[in-house]
Amino acid sequence: MDERGTTTEVRDRAAAETAAGGGGRSRRVERVMSAINRDPLTAPHRTRNDAVLALGVAVLAVAITLMGGEGIRPDHLGWTLLLAGHVPLVWRRRRPVMALLGVVACMAPYYAFDYNPAPPVPAIVLALYTVAATGAVRRTLLTGVAVLGSTVISNGITDQDEALDSLEISGWIISVLVVGIAVRYYRLYVASIVERAERAERTREEEARRRVAEERLRIARDLHDLLAHSITLIGVQTSVAAHVLTADPERLDRKAVAQALDDIAGTCRTARGELRTTLEVLRAHDTVAVADPGAGAGSVFGSVSGAEDMRGPLPGIDGLAGLAETGRVAGAKVELSVRADGIPPSVGAAAYRIVQEALTNAVRHGGREDLTVRVGLWTADGTLRVSVRDDGTGGDAGSGGGAGPSDGGPGFGLVGMRERARSVGGTLDAGPGPAGGFEVTATLPLSREDEVR
Numbered sequence: 161m162d163e164r165g166t167t168t169e170v171r172d173r174a175a176a177e178t179a180a181g182g183g184g185r186s187r188r189v190e191r192v193m194s195a196i197n198r199d200p201l202t203a204p205h206r207t208r209n210d211a212v213l214a215l216g217v218a219v220l221a222v223a224i225t226l227m228g229g230e231g232i233r234p235d236h237l238g239w240t241l242l243l244a245g246h247v248p249l250v251w252r253r254r255r256p257v258m259a260l261l262g263v264v265a266c267m268a269p270y271y272a273f274d275y276n277p278a279p280p281v282p283a284i285v286l287a288l289y290t291v292a293a294t295g296a297v298r299r300t301l302l303t304g305v306a307v308l309g310s311t312v313i314s315n316g317i318t319d320q321d322e323a324l325d326s327l328e329i330s331g332w333i334i335s336v337l338v339v340g341i342a343v344r345y346y347r348l349y350v351a352s353i354v355e356r357a358e359r360a361e362r363t364r365e366e367e368a369r370r371r372v373a374e375e376r377l378r379i380a381r382d383l384h385d386l387l388a389h390s391i392t393l394i395g396v397q398t399s400v401a402a403h404v405l406t407a408d409p410e411r412l413d414r415k416a417v418a419q420a421l422d423d424i425a426g427t428c429r430t431a432r433g434e435l436r437t438t439l440e441v442l443r444a445h446d447t448v449a450v451a452d453p454g455a456g457a458g459s460v461f462g463s464v465s466g467a468e469d470m471r472g473p474l475p476g477i478d479g480l481a482g483l484a485e486t487g488r489v490a491g492a493k494v495e496l497s498v499r500a501d502g503i504p505p506s507v508g509a510a511a512y513r514i515v516q517e518a519l520t521n522a523v524r525h526g527g528r529e530d531l532t533v534r535v536g537l538w539t540a541d542g543t544l545r546v547s548v549r550d551d552g553t554g555g556d557a558g559s560g561g562g563a564g565p566s567d568g569g570p571g572f573g574l575v576g577m578r579e580r581a582r583s584v585g586g587t588l589d590a591g592p593g594p595a596g597g598f599e600v601t602a603t604l605p606l607s608r609e610d611e612v613r
Contacts, residue, residue: 206253214249217286221246221279231276241270246283252290260287260303285336292340293347304337378583381513381576383435390431393490393523394424423489476508477537483516484535490523492531492550499538507604510580511537511546514588517577518548518600525598526552539606543586546602549593577602 221242225234234242248262264287267280288307292300308330401420477498487494503511515535522533536547574590577600581588586604593599 218246238275289340475512522550544604548600551597
């Protein structure tokens, strides 16, 4: 047991060290790639880093000089020109062309005195590469032509036997410039990919926020329709029971009181079931958020989609008969006429909610005991027409507002109905009817099913 435990411990420790080493190497590679992909003109601490790089190149030039080679060994003047030629590299990214001119201004006399030609090469290559990697192609081409032309002409005039050497040098210069141009375009390509990815991420987050806002608005509409309808019915049924109890206490109609109380209990059960369904949707949002609080835009999309999946079947025009019956229980005479078949679920749900809210407002604000509400639905010209008319006395202030006089302020009845209509691309009008009372009419296109949530 001890040997097996020790072996397992050693294996786990080795795996952890390997993973740590791999993670360290991965981070180092990421840092190196980040430095390569970064725009050199906007890199942080570029002057300090270039000063360190210039010092390193100068040390390399000194080492090459001490190793010897062709040409005259530098004297005091040669060392001065060689080391001074590395100073402009400190500002190579801030002023690339000026840095190149500074290097050339120091190295040209160095070569004119026929000192060892190898030591200045790293500084010249670095300056040429910087010009190509940080500027436009036209500037790079002009710089290359100037450098190559001056090199070939000067060598051709001083010593025609070195013409072939000049061509070889020109080839190296062209190679350095081509590498710089390639690196510049690679950085531009990487920057465009990053910019597109960031823009796509912002778009996804904005779309997620928009969908969440729409989902919350839909839930708010459902809660308003549910509570307004149910509470209105409960209030009417309670009034009926109270009237029966107080009208003639000596001849109490127990059957009527029991029926009113049964209606109240049934309305409460229905409202409780619909409210539970809505709260389950809200809990689905909370569960996703708690389970993965840092998942980003994708989790928001998932929570919205999950909420949509939990809605269950949408109410439709098949449920209008039940709405009419609840209106009759509340004391209104409801006349229902439906001449429509094959209605898309989204349009049917919008029509159901519009009729539900209109019936609720009519019962609440009708203002008369023999209230009559006429509900009609029919199809015409590729649309579903909805009409709810009552002969009450509520008028503007009552039937459409969604809040009665006792509520102390305007409600969201008309706003919710118009939002229902707009959610499927339709329109809704509400106001006093031509023969009195209040009228709600809606036109809902039948071809916009995909626009409803």
